[in-house]
Amino acid sequence: MLNLYEKFLKEFDKKLTEYFKEQSEHICCKEGCSGCCEIGDYPFTQLEMMYLMQGYKNLPVMVQNMVRNNLMQIKSNRVSTHLFYKCPFLINNKCSVYKYRGITCRTFGLAYVCKDNTVKTPECAHEGLCYSKVINGKEFLAEPVKENLDLLEITNSKLAKKYKLEFGPSRSLIDWFP
Ligand code: SF4
Numbered sequence: 001m002l003n004l005y006e007k008f009l010k011e012f013d014k015k016l017t018e019y020f021k022e023q024s025e026h027i028c029c030k031e032g033c034s035g036c037c038e039i040g041d042y043p044f045t046q047l048e049m050m051y052l053m054q055g056y057k058n059l060p061v062m063v064q065n066m067v068r069n070n071l072m073q074i075k076s077n078r079v080s081t082h083l084f085y086k087c088p089f090l091i092n093n094k095c096s097v098y099k100y101r102g103i104t105c106r107t108f109g110l111a112y113v114c115k116d117n118t119v120k121t122p123e124c125a126h127e128g129l130c131y132s133k134v135i136n137g138k139e140f141l142a143e144p145v146k147e148n149l150d151l152l153e154i155t156n157s158k159l160a161k162k163y164k165l166e167f168g169p170s171r172s173l174i175d176w177f178p
């Protein structure tokens with residue numbers, strides 16, 4: 001299944017690269033910027049999680065320990081399942097498992113149309129980053145990506161069906177760890 005998932009990701013990433021190109025005038029992402037990994041709930045399906053853990057296994061032991069420490073700290077400080085947190089895989093402002101990151105992670109930075117025709121904008125739009133110049137109050141003054149990039153939509157998309165992927169349930173990243 002992970003082989004097929006990798007094939008799926010190759011096509012999905014290709015499509016995202018086009019979207020990022022199309023939207024480039026609104027995108028502020030650059031190396032060292034990690035705001036999108038610093039506060040969130042990071043939904044991951046079971047399949048994405050299996051892939052992410054492959055990345056974890058490939059990390060040097062020292063980095064694995066750092067991730068584990070982050071996990072323990074988040075778990076012990078988390079008083080409600082609804083609280084957002086910093087991703088435990090973010091090490092020194094970089095994703096330690098970049099190749100293995102989740103589907104939602106890959107879409108960070110893009111604004112896209114949702115089911116009800118509203119536009120989902122990145123959180124950093126309110127911090128002067130992606131799309132901040134085309135948001136006027138609640139109004140969105142640009143053309144967003146025309147595809148709904150919500151995780152549930154992607155896991156049920158034609159592309160996912162092409163590879164007969166079974167993603168399994170989705171949970172906040174931290175809740176995959178006992
Ligand atoms: S999406 Fe926003 S916070 Fe994340 S890397 Fe891009 S500019 Fe930075």
Ligand code: SF4
Pocket residue numbers: 036037042087088089090091094095096097098101102105
């Ligand atoms: S897995 Fe990587 S890209 Fe995704 S939220 Fe965590 S640090 Fe960010």
